[in-house]
Amino acid sequence: MGIEPGRLQFSWISSAEATKFVEVAQAVTETVKALGPNTHFVKHEAKVA
Amino acid sequence: MKVIYIEKAQWASGLEKAGDSFRLWGPVRRGQFYAFEELAGGQVPALDFRNTRLSAKGLVYPQSEKMFEYTLDPGQPDHDLLKEAQKDYSPRAVLGIRPCDADAFELVARNFDTPEYQDPYWLRAREAVTLVGLACAAPCSTCFCTSAGSGPFSTKGLDILLVDSGGNFLAQVATPKGEAFAQAAGWRQPADDAAAAEIDRQRQVAEARIDSHVATERLRQQDTLTLHAAPFWDDVAFACINCGTCTYLCPTCWCFDIQDETHGRQGVRLRNWDSCMFPLFTLHGSGHNPRGQKVQRVRQRFMHKLKYYVDKYENGIQCVGCGRCVRHCPVNIDIRKVCELMNSYTLAGDSCAVVS
Amino acid sequence: MRAYTEKIREIARRLLEACTVERVLGFRRGSVPMMNAPCFVKTPAEAANLVWDSNCGINLANYLTSRSEKIGIFAKGCDSRNIVTHIIENKIRREQLVIIGVPCHGMIDRHRIAAMADGEIREVVEDENNIIVQGDGFKKVHNRHDVLQANCAVCTHRNPVIYDELVADLVEEPGDVDRYRDVREIEALSAEGKWDFFDDLLHDCIRCYACRNACPLCYCPTCFVDESRPQWVGKSQDPVDVRTFHFLRAYHCAGRCTDCGACERACPVGINMRVFTKKLEKDCLEKFGWEAGLSLEARPPLDAYRPDDPDDFIR
Structure with missing residues (x-):
């Protein structure tokens, strides 16, 4: 779609897997931070005439 | 000049x-x-x-x-x-x-x-x-x-x-x-x-x-409700997919919709072309839609261009004959044919009144 | 094709005379070249209006949604696959339909032929192998294989997959067709390259929704772009909104699209939005071995769960 790899992530975490949730949340945050602010699919104001 | x-x-x-x-x-x-x-x-x-x-x-x-x-x-x-x-x-x-x-x-x-x-x-x-x-x-x-x-x-x-x-x-x-x-x-x-x-x-x-000619001279005298109730609309509308090609390509379709968009602490009010082919065009806040059926929307477009406008402005039809809708309608709905139907329509029985 | 037309009229007349069906769904000759119009035939006499040639690219399954009558329908390979999808999705019942299969030789690309002409096209006729295009002061003969709709050129299901009778003998299905070269080329682009490619692809979109409305899969009572409470997508020409419409529509067609080409054919500004649906079609084939609309028995991949479903994208 033109979104950088890493910005969109999927995981399957059971409510009993608190440790996995923390790990995934941290990993996702780090990856996205490294990519910097998203510039695609962001609409600050309609670009029209 | x-x-x-x-x-x-x-x-x-x-x-x-x-x-x-x-x-x-x-x-x-x-x-x-x-x-x-x-x-x-x-x-x-x-x-x-x-x-x-x-x-x-x-x-x-x-x-x-x-x-x-x-x-x-x-x-x-x-x-x-x-x-x-x-x-x-x-x-x-x-x-x-x-x-x-x-x-x-x-x-x-x-x-x-x-x-x-x-x-x-x-x-x-x-x-x-x-x-x-x-x-x-x-x-x-x-x-x-x-x-x-x-x-x-x-x-x-x-x-x-x-x-x-x-x-x-x-x-x-x-x-x-x-x-x-x-x-x-x-x-x-x-x-x-x-x-x-x-x-x-x-x-x-x-x-x-120009070998394409459309008769419009009887549109004015036609009775609005008779045209509205004419039996040909179902057939005219059958193939229509209710897209906006005709209205958006048309140089004379003027309807618009106003939208507010908010982005954080700022916002804009926009207006966008709208199309009477879309169900949303007439959807009321109550949820009622007076033109909820496809045939009603198709009829509206042609009645507006070829009857309501004709009556209101007394200046011919709301069309300049550019032919874009004819060329690009994905299912070949042809305004020239519809105009002919509307212009020539007579109530069955009108032309041969029974004298006893 | 003339033989097809005669057979089609004969079958429609027979079905209507015997009251086997209440209506027959087919094509009548359009008012401009390369354009036939879908029509509902209600009486045996009207069957004489029916035609068949290489300009029947509109997918007739689109006209079946939620109908209650008993209907005879002429179906190419793709139409028949969409009829199967409609039956699976409870949009029509099999018992309501008499499906007359039309083995297909491919439909021609009216946009491309018009762009290749040296002036306005006044008449297009065809014989077995050629499409003869005529206008003011020019005449061009195209080999029909060179001017097929892009989806027809890579079609591998020309024969109807479900039918009650056939208009003609089944045709040979093309062998080694590379259906997804265009998709692979886009897949090979970088993220930024993809973004720019889609930007250019959708530049001319006017949001007329002809693609969506020509599609037999798009039968939602209210499309997500038309929802106003809540409003999911802005309604202006803003490029993010335009792109959101196209991507989401494509995802809604995942595992359902038969690549009938109705969307691209209907588009008034020549956008090839099939690249979106084809990518999903390719994924369904590669990951689930699935092609839409081939069987009334099998459940679509997004409608079924299997323990061995591929899930390597999930952490």
């Missing part, structure tokens, strides 16, 4: 000069079709087109247009105020517009510029634009402009009409705006009477080439 010669050798240099005081727009080839775009310095419009895919209406009346904007940021001096959106209304010239599309501006003015209401966005953009038209020497088989009050050499709505005569353009200067543009381009060589005769000759040839 004043006619001047423009040698084709002076065409590009004239446009270059005019570009100092006008923003220039013209047809540009985009893939399989032509579209009106702003011309870069030195770029000449592509005049080898039959017509642009979309009409020129969007140049004065953009598909999406900002009306107002606001900010709630207290750091801004004009915070919490609804302000009119700033636009560029500096002079602009549209080159190569076809006579039907120029006539459409006159037609839609009856909606945007009335004694009661004047649409400021449309009016300012219309005032800023000079229309330099290109006569149609070779109309398409789907063109029926001469049945719709326009014509391949009509100057209605135009400031200048260019007629191609080989090495020259013969330019009919129809208005003071056209005069000003010709001045800016440095085109001032007056033409003789032969030029006017040549234009007239070409006009007759072009008009004779």
Whole structure:
């Protein structure tokens, strides 16, 4: 779609897997931070005439 | 009407000069079709087109247009105020517009510029634009402009009409705006009477080439409710997929929808073209939709163009005969056929009243 | 094709005379070249209006949604696959339909032929192998294989997959067709390259929704772009909104699209939005071995769960 790899992530975490949730949340945050602010699919104001 | 010669050798240099005081727009080839775009310095419009895919209406009346904007940021001096959106209304010239599309501006003015209401966005953009038209020497088989009050050499709505005569353009200067543009381009060589005769000759040839004619003379006298209840609508509407191709390609469809969009602490009010083909067009806040069925929407489009408008404005049909909807409808719904049905409709039994 | 037309009229007349069906769904000759219009035939006499040639690219399954009558329908390979999808999705019942299969030789690309002509096209006729295009002062003969709709050129299901009778003998299905070269080319682009490619692809979109409305899969009572409470997508020409519409629509067609080409054919500004649906079609084939609309028995991949479903994208 033109979104950088890493910005969109999927995981399957059971409510009993608190440790996995923390790990995934941290990993996702780090990856996205490294990519910097998203510039695609962001609409600050309609670009029209 | 004043006619001047423009040698084709002076065409590009004239446009270059005019570009100092006008923003220039013209047809540009985009893939399989032509579209009106702003011309870069030195770029000449592509005049080898039959017509642009979309009409020129969007140049004065953009598909999406900002009306107002606001900010709630207290750091801004004009915070919490609804302000009119700033636009560029500096002079602009549209080159190569076809006579039907120029006539459409006159037609839609009856909606945007009335004694009661004047649409400021449309009016300012219309005032800023000079229309330099290109006569149609070779109309398409789907063109029926001469049945719709326009014509391949009509100057209605135009400031200048260019007629191609080989090495020259013969330019009919129809208005003071056209005069000003010709001045800016440095085109001032007056033409003789032969030029006017040549234009007239070409006009007759072009008009004779139009082989699509639509009868409209009975629309006015038809009873509105009888037409509304006519049995042909189901058949007319059957194939329709209710897309917006006809309305969005049409130079005379003028309906719009107003939307507010908020982004953080600021926002805009927009207006977008709308289409009576879409169910959302008439959806009420209550959830009720008076035109919830496809057949009702199709009927509305044709009744508006060919009956309600005819009755209200007493100025012919709401159509200039450009034929775009005929050429591009994905399922071949043909306004010429529908017009024929509406114009010729008689209640069964009317024509042979039983005398006992 | 003339043989097809005669057979089609004969079958429609027979079905209507015997009251086997109440209506027959087919095509009648359009008012401009390369354009036939879908029509509902209600009486045996009207069957004489039916035609068949290479301009029947509109997918007739689109006209079946939630109908209650008993209907005879002429179905190419793709139409028949969409009929199967409609039956699976409870949009029509099999018992309501008499499906007359039309083995297909491919439909022609009216946009491309018009763009290739040296003027306005006044008449297009065809014989077995050629498409003969005529206009003011020009005549061009195209080999029909060179001017097929892009989806027809890579079609591998020309024969109807479900039918009660056939208009003609089944045709040979083309062998080694590379259906997804265009998709692979886009897949090979960088993220930024993809973004720019889609930007250019959708530049001319006017949001007329002809693609959506020509599609037999798009039968939602209210499309997400038309929802106003809540409003999911802005309604202006803003490029993010335009792109959101196209992407989401494509995802709604995942595992359902038969690549009938109705969307691309209907588009008034020549956008090839099939690249979106084809990517999903390719994924369904590669990951689930699935092609839409081939069987009334199998459940679509997004409608079924299997323990061995591929899930390597999930952490």
